[in-house]
Amino acid sequence: MDKISKDNWIICANDLKINIQIPFYIEIDNFKIETILFKNFGNRNGTIVLNSLDKLNCIQDSFYKQFKNYNIAIFDYNLLNYDTDIREATIEMLSEWGWTGPEKEKPSWLLENINFDEDEY
DSSP: HHHHHHHHHHHHHHHHTEEEEEEEEEEEETEEEEEEEEETTTTTTTTEESSSHHHHHHHHHHHHHHHHTTTEEEGGGGOOTTTTTTHHHHHHHHHHHHHHHOGOOOOOOSSOOOOOOOOGG
């Protein structure tokens, strides 16, 4: 992942006051993969974000065996330019994943009852 993409994710995390780990490395089938971990979203241990559907297709079965307390998502890091209108889309994405952290730390911007239509994406 390039420095600009990392910087944009850090800007996003600071703006939304969320906890991410970047980079977050996972090792599957002797391959070390650089990802991002969104803590407190999606599953007990968070959501791991990959930047390529190809990577997911290669590791999917092994991933779910090793990382059963995580969710996995795909996001093309190169599309992220947080200075544009990506903030709203990021909020919708995180709202879809759902908050799994402590209730007292739940972000006020989190959308409730959002309907996700896969045909839109």
